[in-house]
Amino acid sequence: MNKYTTRATIEGTSFFDTFISVNKEGKKRLGIRFYRWLSVILIHVVFILSYWVDLQVLEGTLSGSRFLGFHLIDPFMTLQVFAAHHQIPINLAIGTITIVIVYLLIGGRAYCSWVCPYTILGEISEKWHQTLVHKKIIKERFFDYKIKYIFWSIFLVLAFFTGFLVFETFNIVGILSRALIYGYSLALLFVVAVFLMDIFFSQRAWCRYVCPVGTTYSFIGWPSATKVVWDDRCDHCRVCSDVCLVPHVLEITKKNANVENKKTVSIISGDCTLCGRCIEVCHTDALNYETKLKKLI
Ligand code: SF4
Ligand code: SF4
Incomplete structure (x- = not known):
């Protein structure tokens, strides 16, 4: 894709064009999007190899893992544990602090586009969504992005009053991550439902308006380097x-x-x-x- 000659909107650009970009001198090179997809895929390949051939580099899932023995914990998972059990085990605290430091350096919600496996499905869904909107088969629907703070609070309140990590039932990052590493589960049906919502109801609705994992990373992203x-x-x-x-x-x-x-x-x-x-x-x-x-x- 040559951005100097094209107005590269999602609807007006072919899906795979954006993996290659052209610089000012007209030379083709791999685009940032290619490297993002590669990052998501490689992270999961290392997870899979660590489990299936005992590579022991990156073990667990994106919700909680160990990288070369260092604990890495999703910060929203830790918040839920604290809300539900009113304490944070030491390994969880260490893993969360490590993750917070890493994302303070590289950008909080970089997690959403460089690590989360749903980002690939999300980009497929938005292309289909825009095509359907262009053909006037469905309508564009936008909501106030601040709705996500309500969902974030609701899931913490639910953890507090039930003593369970309620969001983990709906956490498409965890579901996808577990499915890719350990195999298929019925929970994948919820991911399919989210994917269909993103295509037919509102573009990237889950990531924009719901996902409390992304919302938590956005708090880290604000002061990031x-x-x-x-x-x-x-x-x-x-x-x-x-x-x-x-x-x-x-x-x-x-x-x-x-x-x-x-x-x-x-x-x-x-x-x-x-x-x-x-x-x-x-x-x-x-x-x-x-x-x-x-x-x-
Ligand atoms: S509006 Fe955005 S894409 Fe267009 S010139 Fe400004 S920064 Fe670039
Ligand atoms: S999320 Fe950030 S990097 Fe990505 S398109 Fe928007 S402003 Fe640019």
């Missing part, structure tokens, strides 16, 4: 918002956005998943990754 940064080469075409999972974070690209004559602005919202899709479609190169990691090192 890695961001997407916008600069004033932008001509406000808004193609970036079309491809973005969380378009509210790109309000800065609106013509009337209040940027106080700044030349560059970091996207400070923790909702940004650092997927890089906006960078890959911006024909003025006004969006780029920026990280303070180099300074920290």
